Amino acid sequence: MSRTPEQFKVTEEEILDVSLKHFSMHGYEGTNLNDIANELNITRTPIYYYFNNKLGLYESVTKRHLLSKKAQYTSIFTSDLPFFEKVRKDLLVSSHLRLSEQVLFAGIDTNPKLTEARDIQNQVMREIHEMKTENIRKAVADKILRPDTDVEQFMIYFYVISLGIEAVDKQTEYEITEERMDKLVDTVLDGIISKYKAI
Numbered sequence: 001m002s003r004t005p006e007q008f009k010v011t012e013e014e015i016l017d018v019s020l021k022h023f024s025m026h027g028y029e030g031t032n033l034n035d036i037a038n039e040l041n042i043t044r045t046p047i048y049y050y051f052n053n054k055l056g057l058y059e060s061v062t063k064r065h066l067l068s069k070k071a072q073y074t075s076i077f078t079s080d081l082p083f084f085e086k087v088r089k090d091l092l093v094s095s096h097l098r099l100s101e102q103v104l105f106a107g108i109d110t111n112p113k114l115t116e117a118r119d120i121q122n123q124v125m126r127e128i129h130e131m132k133t134e135n136i137r138k139a140v141a142d143k144i145l146r147p148d149t150d151v152e153q154f155m156i157y158f159y160v161i162s163l164g165i166e167a168v169d170k171q172t173e174y175e176i177t178e179e180r181m182d183k184l185v186d187t188v189l190d191g192i193i194s195k196y197k198a199i
Contacts, residue, residue: 010042012050019061020104027106028058028114055113062104062117066124069097073128083139084193090132091185094158132158145196154196161188 018039022031033054037044051057076089108118136154139145145154161184 010040010046014040015047015050016061016064019057020065023058023061024100024104027103029107059117063120066120070124070128073131077131077135083144086135087192088185088189091161091188095181143198146198149196157192
């Protein structure tokens with residue numbers, strides 16, 4: 001007789017938590033379900049029960065991660081924080097996520113197995129992008145930013161800095177610590193304020 005969820009010693013959420021760590025360290029191809037099961041001190045049976053196979057597990061992990069990511073940005077942009085403080089928090093979150101997601105999403109654009117995960121990623125990123133651009137447009141309308149601000153050009157700063165921090169992180173002799181991340185973000189933010197803040 002097959003088991004029910006109540007008979008397992010592990011919950012679906014616990015499996016997702018540990019699996020996120022493994023996929024973030026080894027990517028989809030490099031992750032082994034035995035390693036996840038061993039860390040949880042279980043057999044692979046609960047994993048198959050909840051997620052069917054490794055692909056189902058990966059899709060569930062990435063979907064939950066992306067929805068959590070969207071929630072972080074929603075929290076920032078629906079808050080009462082001043083605009084440039086929102087920008088600072090956005091830069092910090094974007095940079096941290098850029099570094100933490102490098103391995104998790106490795107191959108997502110080239111591996112045909114990962115089409116569903118890629119589609120969810122693209123949808124969430126479009127929604128986040130729109131959230132950011134709406135806040136920039138509002139800041140222009142509220143005369144916080146210069147009236148001639150190019151919204152898409154402003155957005156490029158976010159992508160360039162996160163890519164830049166990723167490139168710096170790959171130089172093994174320069175470790176990106178929390179303190180260094182804060183300083184990098186503050187430097188970029190100073191440049192944005194200098195260029196775009198309304199006089």
